[in-house]
Each structure stands twice: as C-alpha cells, then as structure tokens.
Amino acid sequence: MPAPSLPSTFTRKRRAPGLGESLLRPDAPAKTSGQFAFSSDLYLEGMVWGATLRSPHPSARIRSLDPGPALAIAGVHAVITNDDLWGSRTYGLERHDQPVFADQVVRYHGEPVAAVAADHPEIARRAAAAIAVDYEVIEPLVDPEAAMTAPPIHPDGNLFRHLKIRFGDPGARGEVVVEGDYEVGMQDQAFLGPESGLAVPSEDGGVELYVATQWLHVDRDQIAACLNLPREKVRLTLAGTGGAFGGREDLSMQIHACLLALVTRRPVKMVYSREESFLGHVHRHPARLWYRHHATREGKLVSVEARMVFDGGAYASSSTAVISNACAFAPGPYLVPNAHVDGYAVRTNNPPCGAMRGFGAVQTSFAAEAQMDRLAAAIGMDPVELRLANALKTHDKLITGQVIIGTAPVAECITACRDLPMPEPLAPDAPALALPGGAGLTALPGDVRRGVGFAVGFKNLGFSEGFDDYATARVRLELGPGDEPLATVHVATVEVGQGFVTIAMQIARAELGVREVVVQTPDTQVGSAGSTSASRQTMMSGGAVQMACSAVREVLLERAALDLHLAPADMVLEEGQLVTKDGVASVSLADALKAGPIEATREFHHAPTEPLDADGQGNAHWSLAFAAHRAVVDVDPELGLVKVVQVATAQDVGRALNPLAVTGQVEGGIAQGIGLAVMEEMVLDQGKVRNPSFTDYLLPTALDMPPVVQTWIEQPERLAP
C-alpha cells in the first residue's frame, strides 16, 4: 500500500481537550422533546402530497397504463410515469440500471410504476390505486443459482460480478478438512424514520430538496441527471434523518418528489408508509455459501476454499462492492496462506439488495466462524484457542495479497473478549420473561440448556478498490455574540444518528481552543463529504474538519506573530491563547479575530487503494477494524426457542473520541446482529415480500435485548487523522 499523504499539520502530541470526552449530543434535547424536525415532519404552505404506485408482481410486462381514472379524482394535481420523463430514465449508485419508473417491464415486487401528487395523502394513495395498469405476469426468476444461466432479465445481464480470489497455492490440502453449506437471510435496515422529504420548485427552474439520506452529493448527481438539470440547480439540504444503516444509500422518493414538484410547481411532500419502506429500499443480500477449510492437526489454517452466491435482486445498487468485501474477508480475520474463492453477485426478480451495516463481511463472517467451530471440533481444540492460533496481525497478508500495515489487534480482541465476566447461571426461579419464548410463557426452566458461542469478524473502513474517497469541511472562526470566538463547521456529512455532529464539535474545540462551535445543517452548498457509511465519517469528515481547523489556526498564528513581531513558528495555540513557545507573551483568540473572520475549506483524501485484479489480488483497502464477540444463549431445544442472555465484545475502535457514543454504537450494532441471528428475515414467496410490516418482520425489543458487556482495544490507526 502506498504511503499515506498526511498533511504536516496533523499532530498527536497530546490528548487535545474535547477529544476522548463524552460530550453530550447537541441535538439530543430537541430529539427528546419532539422539537427536532425529521424529514417526515416538514411542512410548507400550499404543499401537496406525493404517493407511489408500485408493482404487485415481481416480474411482468406492462401492456398498458392509463392514468385517466386517477386524474379524474378531485384534488389530484399530477400523475407521472415513465412516459413523462424528460431526463435520464435510470439511476443507480454504481451502475445506472434502475428505472425511475418501470419502463414496460417490472422486475421486482414493489417497483415504482407511477407517482401522484394530490391535496391530501389519502387522495394521493387512492389516486395511485386508481391508475389502470394491465400487467402480463411473467414467471419470476427467483433462484440466484439459476440466474447465472437463465435468460437475462435486464439488458445488462444477470451477473453483477464474479470475483475470483486465487492466493498462494489454491490447491493446497490440509491434514484436517471441514466443509459446510451456509445460508444467510435477507435482512432489512428497518430504520425507524420512514423515507420522506419535501421537494420545492425554485424560481430558477431548479429544485430544493429537504431529505433524509446518507450522501447528499451522490443523491444530487443522480437526481440532476433524471431532471435533466445542471447540478447547481438541484440543491439538497439534510432533513432530520431517522436512522439509515445503509438503506438510504440508494435513492427512494427523491427523484419522484422532485419530478412532481417541477410538474406541479408546488412543494411536494412524500412520506413512505412502513410497508412502502420495506418495498422501497434495498436490503442486506441473502447469501448461500459453501466453505472448505484445511488445517494442520495442530490447528494452523492451510487453506480456505469458498464459493458464495449473493442475491442482488433486480438492480445493481452496491452489489459489486458487497461481493468484493465478502470475498476479501471470506476467511475471517485469520492468517490463511492459501485461498480459492469464487463470489457471485447476481440479478434476480427478488427485491434489490445493497448496503447494510458491514455488508459482505457479515454474511461471510457467519459461514467462516461456523467453519472455525467445526474445525475446532474436528481437531479437538478449544474454539477460542484455534482462533487465537490463527489471528491476523500487523504485517500479515490478507488473501487479497495486501499486507496489513495498520493496526490489527485480533488476538487482543479475542483474549479481552474471552476474559470478560460471564453472566449468572439461569436461576430456577427466573421470571418467565427471561426465558426462551418470553411472554409466550412456553419454556420451563428445567428444559432450558445454556450455550456459549464465540466469533470474530473484521471489515474495511472507508471506500475501497481504487475509489478516490474524500470528505470536505469548511471551518470559519469569528467573533460571535459577546466577542466570544465562534467556530462554524460546514460539512455535507449526513447525521443519521451516529453522532458526527458531536464529533465535529469536539474536533473543532480541540483544534481551535474555542468553546462555541456551531455545526451547520449539511447541504450541497459545500463540497462532498462522501457517504455516512462504511464506518468512515469520523475519520474522513473528522479528518477534513481537523485539516480545515489547522488551516484556520495557521492564520491565527500568523496574525498573533505579526502583532508580536515574531515568526508564526514561534507561536502555539494553547487553551484559547496564542502563546509564544517560551510562554512569555500571548495574544487572545478574540484579539486575533478583530482583524476579521478566518475561513478555510479542506478535503481529506484517504490513502489511495487499487482495484482487485483478475486473481482478486491488490491493495484494495485503506483500513480495517476487528471485533470479537461472545454470546451466551439459553435454548429450549424441544421448542426451538432461543434467548440471548448476554453478549460480550471486545472491539478495535481505534481511538474513542467520545466514549459514550462508542458505547451506544457497539450496543446498537449488537442489537442488529442479534436480530439477524435469531429474529429477522424478509420472507419471500416467488419474489413477493410476505412480511413488509413490523407485525411480521420482528425487530429486537427491549425484552429481547440482553446486557452487553464491552471493552475496547484502543490502538489509534497510524493512517488515520
């Protein structure tokens, strides 16, 4: 991997004030009192409501479509379909293969066919339902294995990507061999805030969109192409975002609302129902995985063979990146000298799949860790010891040939997790709610068996495979009210709940020695911040904020040095004062700012990466994070009921800038993992989603969630700001 290009102003001499402290979220008071405006809370005088008509069939041809009955309803302002589009008819994150509205063909259950604007949301829904569509239903292609050889269901074909990894001697054989087939179901992000936003036509013929998303600039570029507008006429502002978890990386209502706003010349509000949300965003790829592990009798891994098929559903979304991660991290965080991996991401008539927390790495982790348990059993070795004996460390090679030059505290995570306290045994008089089956009152304490599972995982941070990943920050320092120095941070970094708004304040305080920091509402009036995904924003946007603050500080030091007839190099910024290095003279920040505000805009780019080659080899990743988990579960084997009693975890968090926020992130991530492991799955029947509601798609509740015992391995990444 090439040497990182860090600016010389990056310093880590001391723990700066503000970093490492659990500063409270600035948006939390408004969020607890109902005053925080989410994207579904927006209102403008004269606005109308949008609604989407979606295909009830996973695969069909549209013989005819008549908007007449909808337009005849009083209060309906517009109906738009594929025939009304004037810009690009398709969009997509990596490939523009997804139609704005079905273009003669529908390829998944829930594909948008038309959109309606009306005075009242109920009128809009009824009008959408009144549109007369004559479908010729086609047998859907729902088997991802069959999709590889079936006739293409899209002009781009049915294979999104076949990634081969050939590492070392792919034919290497071990003394102990274990083999298994695994399946991971389709998980939904189930963020609580539904897809929603408000599109407002502007006087210059453009449009303003207030929306919940993950990446404003990539939304803007796709929307602008579909509206046939220059980018500067499409202005996005982040509206309060009720979670994301990958499900807002792809567009949902954005283009439809903007089209309706331009057609009706009125503000258009769209809010998905929960059912529409389930149908209207991408999901975690379901996967079928076959693995064969080879090891020595002493428990050293010799080779890992794997073949995996990821069902990408009808459109590409981020499938090519998902399968890349799945393949690169296929063996788990272990040193494997030889590997032979084939990963396929394919197109079917199932719902489109894309980003969800830890994409790719989650599916393979499930299979690879199950293999490690099988291997431990076959060798007769303690499963934790087997993992320790093979743990990756710095300077080891991944199966993509990349040498890890950053931190890789895998063994530390494993031992720290192993050593965390175990829960109390199940009490004979445990309340029924604490037993498997919970409120169903089905399990008896005497029938319950307790088990312990251990798993280790890893994933990449930031975008990989040659993508020029960067974030922009603009920082302005000036005299605020009462001549108090005030820093304003302007980033397009989407706050989905992860807490970057707090981190940005902490970084600005630490770098500039100011108390008052305002983080502006993210919008497209500043450069791109990249996506709030891939575990990247604290390092990427945080790095950009730090760089911009450093640039502002340089000007402060110049001003102070000029005042004192010294060189800027003789001065430092300490605790809100510009002080000479010998500590003799100083200039206050407020005095230095009397000459006027200081503003700087900077981009942070992470070190370049490269695409994987034909053998799946290359320095594709910038940085990695590792975690070990131990789950204690009570099971009623006869009833098949599971109760997770405790999850212990040790995680490689780099440097915890806000310990309280890290605690919450770890707990929340574990809740979604428990959901995937024991409760959650989108149920499909011939491509139709059978459980698009919180009645039938079960999320972990407060009763399902066990205590989480956590510890962190804090080894700041050398490559990180």
Add this chain to the structure above:
Amino acid sequence: MTDAQPTGADQATDSYTLTVNGKDRPVTDAWIGESLLYVLRERLGLPGSKNACDQGECGSCSVLLDGMLVASCCVLAADAAGSDVRTVEGLSPTGGLTDVQRAFVEQGAVQCGFCIPGMIVAIHDLLDRRPDADELALREAISGNLCRCTGYGRIFAAFHAVKQERARAST
C-alpha cells in the same frame, strides 16, 4: 395547516375540537378517516409524535389519551374529541426538559432519535403508574417501543438515572 380532504364514497368530513396539552384545538372539515397522529402532526403543528409504522407496532406515536397510553396512529382523531390528549410536547409543565428527557440526553440514550418521543411518553407513563418499576418492568413497558439504533442499553441507563434522582429528591 392543511385543509384538504379525500374524495370518494367515504369522503365524510367532520369538525370537532381536540383538547391537546390542555388547550382546545379546533379541527375543521377534516376527513373522518384521519388518525389522531395525522391530525396532531399535519393539522395542529405538533409533529413530536412520530410516524414509523402507522400500524400500532412501533410505539413512536405514543400519546396519553385521558391518561391512558395509546398508539395515536390507531386512534381516530374524531373519536378523541372530548378526551384529554397529552403529547410529548406537553410533558413538561415548565417548557424545559423533564427528568426523563434530561436523563436521556445525559446517558447517551439518543441516537437518530426517531423513537425517542414515544419512548419518553411511555417511560413517564410507567413511572407515573408504578414509581417503583424495576428494569424488567421497564423492559416490558417499552417492549412496544422499537428502537433500531441504541440496542436499548443507554435507555435502561437513563431509566435508572431517573429512578435514582427521584429517590434522592424524595429523601
């Protein structure tokens, strides 16, 4: 705010007055199919109650109706006329944060925050009914309030902080 109504066979409209957070709020010529949640959010300018499922499953729209905790998405607004409706906006008599709200802020219980107003209403309701509620009672009480961000751990911490603070205040 909006005064539109849907048309069709069941286009009946009604005018009624809701009592929300102690104030009479007239609702004029509204489609009778509108939920209390919709009327609060879209007609009365009170969007604090949230709309995550509109099916009574997620708890984010929780309000108190004559002191009873309900999912406002499953109550017809016109049926609530004559009842006392208390929303998250009306929990604090002073207009500042209640002890539960403050504890949520201080314990890191808020991430995206979409579920939080409903969660706060539900916890106030629990502590009003059962001041001695323990953690299992809390878990049961908010098992109808889905949170996708936090894994509930910091919410439990906020609950314990409130109980401790109230215990200190009463001794």
